[in-house]
Amino acid sequence: MFRAPVWLVFIAGLFMASAFFIPVDPFPMMQTWALKWDVIVSAFALVVGIDSLVMHHIRRVQRRQNVLYSGTLLVGFWVTIAWGAFAWWRYGGPFATQSTFLWLFRYIVVPMDATMFSLLAFFIASAAYRAFRARNFSSSLLLLSAGIVMLGRVPFGDWAAAPIFTAFALLLAFYFLRVFRQYEGWGRGIRLVVGIAFLAVGIVLLWPVWLNGQIFPAFRFVVHHIQGLAGWIMEVPQMAARRGIDLGISLGSLAFALRVLVGIERGYMR
Amino acid sequence: MEGFFAILILNQAPELVPPQNLMVGVRSDGYWILWEPSPTDSLITRYEVFRDGQFIGRAGIGKYEFVDKGVSGPHTYFVRAVGGSRYLKEVEIWGMRLPLLFWKEEGYAETKPITIAPLPGFTASYEWQGFGFGGYRLEWGFRPQGFVEVLRKGAVIVTLPPGTQSYTDPSATLGQADYTVRDVNSGMEIKPNIRARWFAVHFRGVKVSWNQVDQGFTLMRSSETREQDMKTVDRTPPEPIAQIKPGESTFTDRGASGEIAALLRSRSPMSTYRYYLVSEDGSRVFFSEPVRPQPFNFMKLPVLIFDILFACVFFGFLFAAKQGKRMFIRKIAGLEELDNAVGRSTEMGRPIVYVPGIGTIADIETIASLTILKHVAKKAAEYETVVIMPNFDPMVTAAAKEVIKEAYTEAGRPDLYNEDNVFYVASQQFAFAGAVSGLIVREKPGATFLIGYYAAESLVIAEAGYSVGAIQVAGTASVLQTPFFLAACDYVLIGEEEYAASAYLSHNALQMATLKAEDVFKATFVSFIVLFSLLVSLGVSFIFLS
């Protein structure tokens, strides 16, 4: 087996690792060289990449396959290059302030970039609607905490929280109290109790008692505490889980790097 | 009118005041002569610099420095201000204030000479401290409206901007925690919460020492930082840092620790510090040896120790596996499903799409993704399913082509490999996301694999895959993107599962053993966390920093 690439990886990796600890020459200088080489190699790779892109689409046009899309790409590609070259000749640089090449940026790239990014709002809404289902205990917890955090993070989300919770409790109470008769034994009892509990929560939230001059005291309690609760969820349980994952990631990447360094991991090379 | 008076008052020299605070510093290319403008700066046309009585050069209007290149050893400098030949002055004549134009030959004003010399035995070195005390951290609950003063034993040590709620006092001494915080606006004083900070390795500052001197001196410091391109140099002129009393012969410069620590944290700290002793009348300057980076950055010592420990455990398990010891690794659902996803895609007669994310070849996540790609491509070759792979980075494109070709060859089907299915798309995040979603919607793959480094485009791509009903396997180490994948994909590799993938998929005992090293360290960390949480709950309060 051809072992030279493995040795190359080992030596280069070890060298870069030592440069991390040793701040005197020649290490920082050699590191700078390595980084410069990286830039040079990627510049050449870009040429190869552009070749791959253009040829891919030319072949597709030749095969009459998605001609419209591939054609648009090719036209856009050549127009950009030609316009850039023209701007170079006319304004001394494609990105000079008065250059018309900037129109491409300002009126095509900028709006399209912003559009793609803002599509996320739609996708998040539909993905959240599908994914947040109380399938079992842990996903119910996820659902509850996600709801609290979302409502706690918007200016009048706290005011929206109480009616949503109330409506949810009352609807569930209505459902359980309607269906409990269809069941036998324990099932019936449990459903009756759960239904009454939800009804109680709904009534407590809406109980119109004047307490210290306030109507709906429980309702207001929810309103006043939801922001604090959202903050607590973000700072404590969320942060704990995140740190745990981060810990795993750093150990995982360290072990992976060691496997690459000593040549056990060779999947990425030929 | 002006001319008339000008002729009258010929030949009166302007009264010039010499430049102030002359100082000579040392830089890599020579001596650096600096001064502050004379109070009569508006009358001055140039400053002339003299070395050992000889004129060596001049500085024009608005320049208050001069570099005497290529000199070393003891020298004496002074600067002469040369005054204008024409100037306006208001003069009161018989009760009237008249602006008069004076026409005059040049006036001069010289500074006192200053002697610069190296001082033998004037050295400076880094002072490191192993595990130790690193100052007190103060926190206070109220939000001050005005500036905040922090008092230690009744004396103000620092003034902080309005609204500040915490401060760390690095120059504190252990056991002396008498602090008060005062809101300047309201005059309210409170006692802050105090926590001690402990360092694993602590950089205390630069220790400067010299042979005992008999008179008082001002200690100054200048710095010179070279950037990675070796051309950019950032220089700070000598700045006073302390007053030295007669008889003292050492000083620890803690003020430098913040700056030097910042430089040491950067990858290539090519910086030099130099110290000066300036006599009280400003006539003599002695400079020290330059302080250069040490051959080993001790701030990273904990990292090195940790790395070595980890490597030991890693190789320990490796050799244990070689001896034939069997190890248990838990099932990872996302990786178990890789083959099923390829199989389902084959049944449906659709291609599979593999997206390596927006990382470059330098990202470890991309390398991990390529190892998973090899496994997927091999399975696809066995099932004769097409693999389409759009790429963000041209280098990854080149590497991916090789990986897929190799996988097809290993599966014994090199004839199925079509180079046209692995292509470069765009190196702009959302252009890439748009192109990939379009590709997925058009090709309607049976399975998509979104494995690698992802940022905000994760959900755009994953939703496209969901909309065409593909089985989706996603994996990223980015904690921010994992939730999006969880919402839109069927199987998700969370955190380090992506890195474990190739070892897990290979079913090679040697590789599996290395995963065990991670588990050992994770268990150690967890026990440390539990231990210190208990200690903090019991009232032992501290912060660790490296």
Add this chain to the structure above:
Amino acid sequence: MRFLYILTTIDRRIIYALVFLATALPFLFKKSPDVQITPEVERVYRFIDRLPAGSRIVISADYGPSSMPEIQPMLYAICKHAFTKGHKVYLLTHWTYQGLIAGQDGIMSAVRDFNREIKEGKHPERTDTLIEGVDYVSWGFRPGGMAVMLLMNSDIRMAFSRDVRGILLDSLPAMQGFRNLRDLGTVENPKGILIGLEAGFTGDVWVVYGQAQGRWPMALGSTAVVTPSYYTYLEAGQIIGILGGLKGAAEYEQLAGFKGQASIGMLSQSIVHILVVVLIFLGNLGFFLARRK
């Protein structure tokens, strides 16, 4: 109970339409909710407010078009506040031409609006309109990132010899007596402030290489996603405050006494948030009830 089944399977196109309406309609009404002011934002506002007139506000616009909705209102609000206080604004970017376009658009719209207000007589202390080179300067973009920051600590003219229009910096009145970033003073004795508006991690470089060496006052404004990672600098006392995401921008607008894009955007954001929660609850309700039948 049949409608409950429908709730579990709302078509995603209907959801998209709802999100679109919830986002777009608030912009037509131009109503905006009051937001709760956080200390991080208030500190930045108070700091700029208390600077002596004629101080220098350097803004580094390190973001591109995709983050413009979140960050552009910060730039606009800070510029307008600065102009009201008689400060000078300086703009630069590290994000190539995307940052240049975004930053220029932001500062120019603030200048236009402020000049209109002057003509309407809303700022009686000002007799003339804002002039480029006197009241604000756009330095533009230089490649190099960290190296540019280090250079600016010693001499701005070494990094930017001309402004974006190609005029020598030395000839601009706004640049008189402004040699390097150390001329911004210190937190105790401020003569200006540098504000990094960040969509990525250029802010880290600003703090670690720029602020750590120059020790001038600094604040950050960033997209909501990256804001948590900048809180370490706030804790360390290296920056005086952070404007986090659209909410931070809305808070600043509220402090500066006007309701702009961010405040209006906050209404959209809130309504979409509530819509998502309502959708989730509805979807669950249907799912939950359907399962038990």
